[in-house]
Every structure is written in C-alpha cells, then in structure tokens.
Amino acid sequence: MKFENKVALVTGGNFGIGQGIVHRFAREGAAVAIVARNATRGNSVVAELEALGHIGVFFQTDVSDEQAVESMIGAVMERFGRLDVVVNNAGCGSDNCGINPDTAPGDRWKFFRSANLDSNYFVTSLAIPHLMKNSGSSVVNISSTGAFHGNWGLYGVAKSGVDAMTRSFAAELATYGIRVNAISPGWIETSPESAAVARGDDDGDWEMPPSLFNRMGTPEEIANTAAFLASNEASFITGQTLVVDGGLTILDYASKKGLAAVGHRLFSRSEMERK
Helix, strand or coil, X not given: CCCCCCEEEEECCCXXXXXXXXXXXXXXXXXXXXXXXXXXXXXXXXHHHHHCCCCEEEEECCCCCHHHHHHHXXXXXXXXXXXXXXXXXCCCCCCCCCCCCCCCHHHHHHXXXXXXXXXXXXXXXXXXXXXXXXXXXXXXXXXCHHHHCHHHHHHHHHHXXXXXXXXXHHHHHHHHCCEEEEXXXXXXXXXXXXXXXXXXXXXXXXXXXXXXXXXXXXXXXXXXXXXXXXXXXXXXCCCCEEEECCCHHHCCCCCHHHHHHHCHHHHCCCHHHHC
C-alpha cells in the first residue's frame, strides 16, 4: 500500500473530490485527517471509513482563517503524532460561492482569494515543520482548468495563484525532500446537481461536451491522480500541475460534431477509407 503507516491531511475532505481522495488514501493505508467546515458531512465520511476498517478523524476548521489552521494542525499532530501528506482541496467555485450582483468588488476578491488561495498557503506553511520530519513527504494542491478560461473570473485568477504557489513551494521545499504538485481538474461530477448545471439542457445531451470522452470525470479519477503524485511512485516529480480533464483544454473545435467531421483528415485515414 502506498501510504501504510502514514498520515494524510485532506482539506475539503467531506464532499466530492475531497471525499474521493480521502477514501483512496485510506484504502492505500493512510490514517486520514479530514478537514472541513461542515461537521455533518465530515462525521459522515469518518463513519464511512470506520465501516470499512480505515482510520479517519474529522477536524472542523475554516482553512481561510490562519489561527484556525494553526490550531487544527496542532490538533492533528496531537492525535496522530506525524504528518506525511497534505492535500489542499478546499475551495469554492463560481456557482456556489454566495456572491450576488450587489457584492462589492473588494469583497468578491477577498472571498475567492481566501477560499481558494489563502487556504492553501496557510495549511501548507503551517504543515511544513511537520512534513520535513518525514522522508517522502508531499503536498498536492487541487487547482482547476478554470485558471485557463477567463469566463471563470476571480475563481480562475485564484486558481492561477494556486498553480504559481505550487511552483514556488516546490522550489523552496526541495531542500527538505518535500515535493509539491497540483492537479487541475476539468468538469468533475461531484453530484447529480453539478452535472445538471454543466449539461445546460433537459434532453440528456450535452450542449457542449465536458471532455473528449463526452462525459464528466469522477472524484475517483482525481483521487487516483492525487494518490500517484503524493506517493513515492512520483518521487522525481515536483512543481508540476497535471491537467486531468479528459482532453477538454486541448480541444480547438466549436463542437464534437465539427471534430468528427474534419479531425480524421488531419492525421488518420479518410472517412471513406475507414469504411
């Protein structure tokens, strides 16, 4: 198992991608510190792990609050005595952030920055003294392909900061043997509601496909990537942001129909030759 006798801390580990990461790390032998604000969801994930014979403890924390993070890290160390992996997954997207048309510009920026960028900085910075005590320690940040697209506004700006922070921490912490990488997920189906919002219609077809595979990704697929990057299998990888989006960001066609109509002429046989 990749994380036998190790301790992993996962922020936002009580739902969606974070919940998938928690389960994957637990299956790989880690004791998992689940950090989030919603205690009902957090304790539910702990119960799921315990039912499977795994170890998980919930720490209710607002990770955008530096003092709260400092207290949480102390509580994690008191409970487990060590820390090997940090996954900075907590954040808030554009569709569920509570911003309304009357929210002032400064308040908008403060909200997106604190939820998506400050939180990563506080957790990583305060975890460093404990990570550096153990060989093979690692940090994995969850960014977003929203960093590539202007239509995601301040969310994308904050996630761009996560990518830059990943590189800066990787350079700083290499001397301690700590690797720092990021994952940039595309459209991930964290709930039926999230799929409905992304789909944009009611007839079962995608108005615009969410990936080259005509489907959204799953939390498990992001969790698989996180487990790889945090493990010794990725021992020579640091400072990188790995895009996991089913090829969405490489697509330069207006539609999948357009791709099917002309794409085969570029590298492969013609449609008639295929038949």
